[in-house]
Amino acid sequence: MLRFNWLNATTLTLGFVFLYLPILLLIIYSFNESRLVTVWAGFSTKWYGSVFQNEDFINAAWVTVRVGVISATIATVLGTMAALMLSRAGPFLGRTLFSGMIYAPMVMPEVITGLSLLLLFVSMDFTRGFWTVTIAHITFSMCYAAVVVSARLVSFEKSYEEAAQDLGCTKFSAFMQVTLPIIAPSVAAGWLLAFTLSLDDLVIASFASGPGATTLPMKIYSQVRIGVSPEINALSTILVAVVSIGVITASLAMKRAEVKRKREEQLAFAG
Amino acid sequence: MAVTQPADLVETEEVSTQAQEGIGQKVLIAVPYVWLLVFFLAPFFIVFKMSLSDIAISIPPYTPTFDLSEGWDGLVALWNALDLENYVWLTEDDLYWKSYVSSLKVASISTLLALLIGYPIAYSMAKAPSEWRSTLVMLIILPFWTSFLIRVYAWVGILKKEGFLNYALMWLGVIDEPLTILNTNTAVYIGIVYSYLPFMVLPLYAVLEKMDGALLEAANDLGCSPIKTFWIITIPLSLPGIIAGCFLVFIPAVGEFVIPDLLGGSNTLMIGKTLWTEFFSNRDWPVASAVAVILLLLLIIPIVLFQKQQEKQMKEDG
Amino acid sequence: METIVKSNQQQVFAPWTDPQNKPLLRFENVTKKFGDFTAVDNLTLDIYEREFFALLGPSGCGKTTMMRMLAGFELPTTGRILLGDNDLKDTPPHKRPVNMMFQSYALFPHMSVEQNIAFGLKQDKRPKQEIKERVEEMLSLVQLEAFAKRKPHQLSGGQKQRVALARSLAKKPKLLLLDEPLGALDKKLREQTQFELMNIQEKLGMTFVIVTHDQEEAMTVASRIAVMDHGRIKQVATPAEIYEYPNSRYVADFLGDVNIVEGRVGVTTGETASLNWAEGQSHLAVSTKERPQSGDTAWIAVRPEKVRISKEMPEEADNCLQGEVWDIGYTGNISTYHVKLANGQMIKAQVANRQHLANRPITWEDSVYVYWEKGAGVLLQS
Numbered sequence A: 001m002l003r004f005n006w007l008n009a010t011t012l013t014l015g016f017v018f019l020y021l022p023i024l025l026l027i028i029y030s031f032n033e034s035r036l037v038t039v040w041a042g043f044s045t046k047w048y049g050s051v052f053q054n055e056d057f058i059n060a061a062w063v064t065v066r067v068g069v070i071s072a073t074i075a076t077v078l079g080t081m082a083a084l085m086l087s088r089a090g091p092f093l094g095r096t097l098f099s100g101m102i103y104a105p106m107v108m109p110e111v112i113t114g115l116s117l118l119l120l121f122v123s124m125d126f127t128r129g130f131w132t133v134t135i136a137h138i139t140f141s142m143c144y145a146a147v148v149v150s151a152r153l154v155s156f157e158k159s160y161e162e163a164a165q166d167l168g169c170t171k172f173s174a175f176m177q178v179t180l181p182i183i184a185p186s187v188a189a190g191w192l193l194a195f196t197l198s199l200d201d202l203v204i205a206s207f208a209s210g211p212g213a214t215t216l217p218m219k220i221y222s223q224v225r226i227g228v229s230p231e232i233n234a235l236s237t238i239l240v241a242v243v244s245i246g247v248i249t250a251s252l253a254m255k256r257a258e259v260k261r262k263r264e265e266q267l268a269f270a271g
Numbered sequence B: 001m002a003v004t005q006p007a008d009l010v011e012t013e014e015v016s017t018q019a020q021e022g023i024g025q026k027v028l029i030a031v032p033y034v035w036l037l038v039f040f041l042a043p044f045f046i047v048f049k050m051s052l053s054d055i056a057i058s059i060p061p062y063t064p065t066f067d068l069s070e071g072w073d074g075l076v077a078l079w080n081a082l083d084l085e086n087y088v089w090l091t092e093d094d095l096y097w098k099s100y101v102s103s104l105k106v107a108s109i110s111t112l113l114a115l116l117i118g119y120p121i122a123y124s125m126a127k128a129p130s131e132w133r134s135t136l137v138m139l140i141i142l143p144f145w146t147s148f149l150i151r152v153y154a155w156v157g158i159l160k161k162e163g164f165l166n167y168a169l170m171w172l173g174v175i176d177e178p179l180t181i182l183n184t185n186t187a188v189y190i191g192i193v194y195s196y197l198p199f200m201v202l203p204l205y206a207v208l209e210k211m212d213g214a215l216l217e218a219a220n221d222l223g224c225s226p227i228k229t230f231w232i233i234t235i236p237l238s239l240p241g242i243i244a245g246c247f248l249v250f251i252p253a254v255g256e257f258v259i260p261d262l263l264g265g266s267n268t269l270m271i272g273k274t275l276w277t278e279f280f281s282n283r284d285w286p287v288a289s290a291v292a293v294i295l296l297l298l299l300i301i302p303i304v305l306f307q308k309q310q311e312k313q314m315k316e317d318g
Numbered sequence C: 001m002e003t004i005v006k007s008n009q010q011q012v013f014a015p016w017t018d019p020q021n022k023p024l025l026r027f028e029n030v031t032k033k034f035g036d037f038t039a040v041d042n043l044t045l046d047i048y049e050r051e052f053f054a055l056l057g058p059s060g061c062g063k064t065t066m067m068r069m070l071a072g073f074e075l076p077t078t079g080r081i082l083l084g085d086n087d088l089k090d091t092p093p094h095k096r097p098v099n100m101m102f103q104s105y106a107l108f109p110h111m112s113v114e115q116n117i118a119f120g121l122k123q124d125k126r127p128k129q130e131i132k133e134r135v136e137e138m139l140s141l142v143q144l145e146a147f148a149k150r151k152p153h154q155l156s157g158g159q160k161q162r163v164a165l166a167r168s169l170a171k172k173p174k175l176l177l178l179d180e181p182l183g184a185l186d187k188k189l190r191e192q193t194q195f196e197l198m199n200i201q202e203k204l205g206m207t208f209v210i211v212t213h214d215q216e217e218a219m220t221v222a223s224r225i226a227v228m229d230h231g232r233i234k235q236v237a238t239p240a241e242i243y244e245y246p247n248s249r250y251v252a253d254f255l256g257d258v259n260i261v262e263g264r265v266g267v268t269t270g271e272t273a274s275l276n277w278a279e280g281q282s283h284l285a286v287s288t289k290e291r292p293q294s295g296d297t298a299w300i301a302v303r304p305e306k307v308r309i310s311k312e313m314p315e316e317a318d319n320c321l322q323g324e325v326w327d328i329g330y331t332g333n334i335s336t337y338h339v340k341l342a343n344g345q346m347i348k349a350q351v352a353n354r355q356h357l358a359n360r361p362i363t364w365e366d367s368v369y370v371y372w373e374k375g376a377g378v379l380l381q382s
Helices: A006-029 A046-053 A055-087 A095-107 A110-123 A130-154 A158-166 A171-200 A203-208 A216-224 A230-270 B004-051 B068-081 B085-092 B094-127 B130-145 B148-159 B164-172 B185-210 B213-221 B226-237 B239-254 B258-263 B271-281 B285-317 C063-071 C113-123 C128-141 C157-169 C187-204 C215-221 C239-244 C249-254
Strands: C025-034 C037-047 C052-056 C078-083 C098-101 C175-179 C207-212 C224-229 C232-237 C259-269 C272-276 C284-287 C297-302 C308-310 C319-330 C334-341 C346-352 C367-372 C377-380
Touching (some): A006 B130, A110 A203, A158 A171, A171 A216, A171 A230, A171 B004, A230 B130, B004 B285, B094 B239, B094 B285, B185 B258, C052 C215, C063 C175, C063 C207, C113 C128, C128 C157, C232 C249
Antiparallel strands (some): C025 C037, C272 C284, C319 C367
């Protein structure tokens, strides 16, 4: 490759300014004293106080977290099973259909997924609410989890499982004792992805939800339609902070483990 | 060596554990499979059936409904009550086909813009010192993890008449009067490019990063200028990334709802928004379903093309 | 080549010579097909207890498939594999008294050395104390006591190899399979480890089956070698037999360097056959116990180290040919002279370099004689 030059540096700077400036402005102005969003009137945390006093927000947040944890957990289990099938099971009836159903939800417009699930719940006479949102979230996020896990399984050396079987494990216990612990970081990444997808989703939840099960994005959306408000800025900042800290911590932890491993490998090689 | 008799015992026990493993494997296949059949595939048939029904002022707000207790006659009655009326309606009212055309146009323009902005970023990332690269990738991915809704919302404050952009431009003396950007198609383009930029950058970066630097040196060595090298070596070799990135931006952009709703104006027609309005405001479920069916048909072509391209790429990569 | 190692045993170990002995392991007309591809072709083979048996062949010859069938990861398409009296067909991998050492070692990265070695014993739900003792025993066998708590990535290549060996031995399998066990080690370490493997095998009195493509490795460690090609066994014999008396050009060529001269069988007198190999040249003589048909095409194979070379015509030689030095391959300890005969045939002669380079009398384009005894060559009919 040609050398990295000032033109590249400028491009990257501008690119990252474009990506991060909007969020940054939102965060800065969440600490604005004034209700007028673009006029700086001094530092204040009063909007954070009002977010935490707003019962609607707290309730919606609680619903969102519960939906997120339950749906991410089930989606990860189902997604891991699906990933195993895709990468391990030989040909079976409807394999093409199955892999199509894994990839399709990721490219399907959310309005269609949402509408179709709603119509299903109506025709099955399900009362819409917490569980219908959870089911909807499981359905689309399991596909993401499946893709994350199967990307890991593709490079997974089959001889680990064979060695375990050779030493006396059934296929199932070889998976539980050997494969699962080794691919655990990818399964965790799959869970994290499923969780944040559930946390983010507005469109599908709007279709699948019913009275009493308003998620945080639905709440934010109904407020945002009216206009920009510092309270929403504060709430957004909290959400962005929570997710960013979670993701950055996770990836730093992984990177640190990797670096440590590399160093130990070098030591082993030298000694 | 074990004698014959215990070995026989071992064998019969074996058959049963092998059968158990067979069952285990079937469960493994069945659970996610059935889940997707019930909650992903079956709903499409219901949407299709709904698109052939009529609106009604009742709960649920459509007719006919199907009651199992009516048996075969009920099924026949249901069949007779279904018609293509909604589809005819979609062709008659120009709102719908204008929405479709406008969605495709907006998605295409946004995709092109995302490519023009994303390529230099991906290219610069690939050229960056290797110890920076994982951090740069992390920085590209991070916005993708944070809420889509919030990221779109952040632009409302920037683009509105008394927003940051106008404020900055007027302060710099570029303009005298504030520009109207929010609630126009321009705002929608900005929103889509902003939201989907990581989808463009990552596949581009993946191919550019793998590219062998010796190829460029060889081209230079053989008398090719750097700019020409870029056009005849770098661009063609990064084509798989370009194709993947464009599909990944174009496909979701066509059916986008949040961006046109928050950033677009009343004259921004996009099909996702039209469907939403039809469903939530007009409560016309059958027409909303018909819109969904047409949108799906519209998207099947690029989705299948994308799938084909990915498979081809996978084969070429080994 | 290390063909003499087995001779230090007091009694010659050769259970295959006695038809009364029952083999531990028997392949009976085993065929394995993957779609249209036949990996193993109607193969029959006996392996005896306490043998160190090598399956030798190029990649794709079916040797790995045979090993995987033994471990239970593949099932024969037709034929039977018997361990003692039992057909292994219905026994899945985890129930077979066979353990395998994988080419990649497949050490579980999330477990320590100790846990890796204990893994198989834990699956059998052995008592804790027994597992502990056995692990210690294994660690001392492979001299890794100090590394018990380490994870695999904290080990060097040679240490990993030893952990893999210890893990596969821990359950005292009836049969240990070694899939290219030394393939990932560098040459020096590999040679040293070969002897370690042999010592361990002798000490434990287990039956080892090794798969390798490295002929030197097979010759060093094995009691018998099966040379394979395209799913078939070409020859099964001891390393010395296979080297000295190959039964085909394929085997002769696969193990070591060889000169092969094609011709037609002439008269056979007593145990000496003659081969007409070129117009106007004297016949080549070769010792053989067989009675080849006069006029048949046959080949004489003679190892380069058994061919001698000189500028003067030797006074007495069973086979002597004149030619010109075409090339000299110098590898330090030996020099290989490539001598081109009148008809274009090349003959290689190897000479140990007992003197300094400058003192050697033969050089490029010299006219020389190459010669060998009739007992040095082998007559091959395929």
